[in-house]
Amino acid sequence: MSAVTSTRIVLASRPHGEPSEDNFRTETVELPDLADGQVLLRTVYLSLDPYMRNRxxxxxxxxxxxxxGDVMVGGTVSQVVDSRAPGLPAGTYVLGYTGWQSHxxxxxxxxRVLDPDRAPLATALGVLGMPGFTAYAGLLKIGQPKAGETVVVAAASGPVGSAVGQIAKIHGARAVGIAGGPDKCAYVRDQLGFDAAIDHRAPDFADRLKAAxxxxxxxxxxxxxxPVTAAVLPLLNLHARIPVCGMVSQYNVASDPEGPDRLPGFMSLVLVKSLTVRGFIQSEFVREVYGDFERDASQWLAEGRLKHREDVVDGLENAPSAFFGMLHGKNFGKLVVRVGSEQD
Structure with missing residues (x-):
């Protein structure tokens, strides 16, 4: 076939603090001919996620x-345009990690091959993808909630937090979500079924959380x-577990915060309350529980027990501005960029 060009967004410079449009550059490049075992992909959906800021x-x-100078990373749902790989004919939809580019x-x-008849394609980037698995693995392998216990999750209207609370409820725990603004809190409480939702922007946030x-x-x-974590810490029970998935409030911080060093106080709390604090990356649990996640999440989604919401932005050119907004909580649900149509 004739040469194919790709529009791509690359990292032009490293940000210091808040990223800006100047940190990205849009290029058009000609793609190489396929070698044996390769496929040419047309991007349909691009996932935008907080981890990209650290990268x-x-x-x-x-x-x-x-x-x-390299293409920004990111999970993608794509359609095979041309193929020299067995089992991947043209027209096949796949999940990949090809980043911010059109082809x-x-x-x-x-x-990985996707079946569009099994679930909407974009769910492979959200509730049935990396965010959903992050929630499943982090909560069940580290948090290990028991029936009757209280689970609190920050960013509760987002793709990870929303799944955490719903999975906690499925396992018999009480779920309390923290979100930004009355609309997100109403969604978490009324549509996702959390027992309570607390607005972290409220002036009396700490008091509301304590009451919940x-x-x-x-x-x-x-x-x-x-500040969200600061309000949570005094309320932790003996032997509480803290899966540390992300720290989005800190991703744009360019220098150490002013004020007293709070680490000794935190470590004393870890000791006195026998806390388990465990940072994790979802990939470390793939071999152990990914099959369980695929089975459970698909069933829960089909039964309506695991709900989700997507925030779809049209056009690859709008990926940077959508990314900036996500870092400030402006998205509502799983943020994806629709790069191309589902049908070519």
Whole structure:
């Protein structure tokens, strides 16, 4: 076939603090011919997730940083346009990790076939994908909620937090969500079925949270950090568990905060209350429980016990601005960019 070009967004420079449009650059490149085992992909949906902010930095982390000049990373749902890989004919929908670009060449072993009749395609980037699995693995392997216990989760209207609370309820626990604004709190409480939802923007947030957990907190699923965590810590019960998934409030911080060092106080709390604090990356649990997640989440979704919401932005060119908004909680649900139509 004739040469195919791809529009892609690359990291132009590393941000210091808040990222900006200047940190990205849009390019058009000609893709190479396919080699044996490769597929040509047309991006349909691009996932935008908070972890991408850390990948823009050069410091040590759980994954290599995006190099300046490279395509921004990201999970994608794509359609095969051309193929030299067995079992992946043109027209097949796949889940991959081809990043912020309209087309890509990928190894056939690096993608997973999706069935659009089983579930809407975008759910592979959300409730049935990495965010859903993050919630499932972090809550059940680290949080280990028991029936009757209280689970509190920050960013409760987002793709991870919303799944955490619903899975906690399925396992018989009480779920309290923390979200930003009355609309998100109403969604968490009334549509997702959490027992309570607390607005972290309320001036009396700490008092409202305390009133919502009269028996204390047994599991705190950490997505945010900052003042939200400060309000949670005094309410933790003996032997409480804290799966640390993200710290989105800290991702744009360019220097150490002013004020006293609170680490000694936190470590004293860990000791006195025998807390379990465990950071994790979802990939470390894939071999152990991904099959269980696929089975359970698909069943719960089909039964209406696991609900989800998507915030869809049209056009690859709008990915940077949508990304900036996500870092400030402006999205409502799983944020995806619709790069192309589902049918070519």
């Amino acid at each position: 823009m930095n050069a410091g040590e982390s759980y994954a290599d940083p995006v190099e300046v 890509a060449v990928a190894d056939g072993t690096a993608v 957990v009269p028996d204390g907190i047994d599991v705190y699923f950490e997505n945010v950090g900052g």
